[in-house]
Amino acid sequence: MEKEQRRAQRQARRQARDEARAKRQYERLRSHVVNCPECGAEALDHMTECPKCGAALTPSGYKPMNEKTKKTLRAVAFAAGAVIVVAAVVIFMFC
Numbered sequence: 689m690e691k692e693q694r695r696a697q698r699q700a701r702r703q704a705r706d707e708a709r710a711k712r713q714y715e716r717l718r719s720h721v722v723n724c725p726e727c728g729a730e731a732l733d734h735m736t737e738c739p740k741c742g743a744a745l746t747p748s749g750y751k752p753m754n755e756k757t758k759k760t761l762r763a764v765a766f767a768a769g770a771v772i773v774v775a776a777v778v779i780f781m782f783c
């Protein structure tokens with residue numbers, strides 16, 4: 689009997705915690721919702737166009753990476769990829 693009660697309590701606590709988490713996640717999502725100036729539909733603040741009418745939106749939660757950073761990252765990724773390919777070839781040939 690007591691065991692049953694404890695199990696029910698645990699379940700209730702878990703449910704309350706899950707509901708609180710869902711509420712927090714929902715609030716976080718809502719904080720990124722903006723309304724389209726053309727049709728009023730809801731869109732997220734990183735979107736560049738309205739999902740309903742296709743009007744251009746000004747993204748506020750997202751900034752495109754600047755070109756210099758992009759080029760540097762691309763070069764680093766390419767170098768890392770080349771090293772991995774060369775290492776793979778060397779391992780394949782000598783093992």
Ligand SMILES: [Zn+2]
Nearest residue numbers: 724727738741
């Ligand atoms: Zn729209």
